Amino acid sequence: MSDELVYVVDENDLIIRKEEKLLCHKEGLLHRISAVLIFNSQKELYLQKRANEKIGEGLIDYSASGHVSLNESYENSAYRELKEELGIETELKLLYDRLIEKFDYPNLFKINHIVKIYTGIYEGEFDIQKDELESIDLYSLNKIKNILEKNPESMTEALKLSLRKILK
DSSP: OOOOEEEETTOOOOOEEEEEEHHHHTTTTTTEEEEEEEEOSSSOOOEEEEEETTTTOOEOOEEEEOOOOOOOOOHHHHHHHHHHHHHHOOOEEEEEEEEEEEEEEETTTTEEEEEEEEEEEEOOEEEEEOOEEEEEEEOHHHHHHHHHHHOEEEEEEEEHHHHHHHTO
């Protein structure tokens, strides 16, 4: 079985070529990700805890996120990931356009993502995808700031980069 194909892009998000996702991670090639932050009506944020079999296992991450497939828009990818990972549908709005996430998992991967971050509001139950995430939990803005300050190692590098940019 071959790995998923994604677009390798430049810093302006222009397509350079198609490549396997795994090779992009091994070589640090820039490619597309959509990420979603879901809030409740009290402006608390739902964040997932990554499943044990995933990179970043046990760490706090976006509500939902994933690679943008070939011939798919960031927005469609965000809706797809929301449905796949959390089992929900809600209206999404673009929060942040073209954030660059660049970091290494030593001796494993060189992450180089161009990300569009979407937000939505949702009240209700989740039907989580157990092979992707262990749980989905609610966090107040103060709790998130506290984690970023005192326990940042409990979050994925991607989420930390994004939250620090967004919370400026």
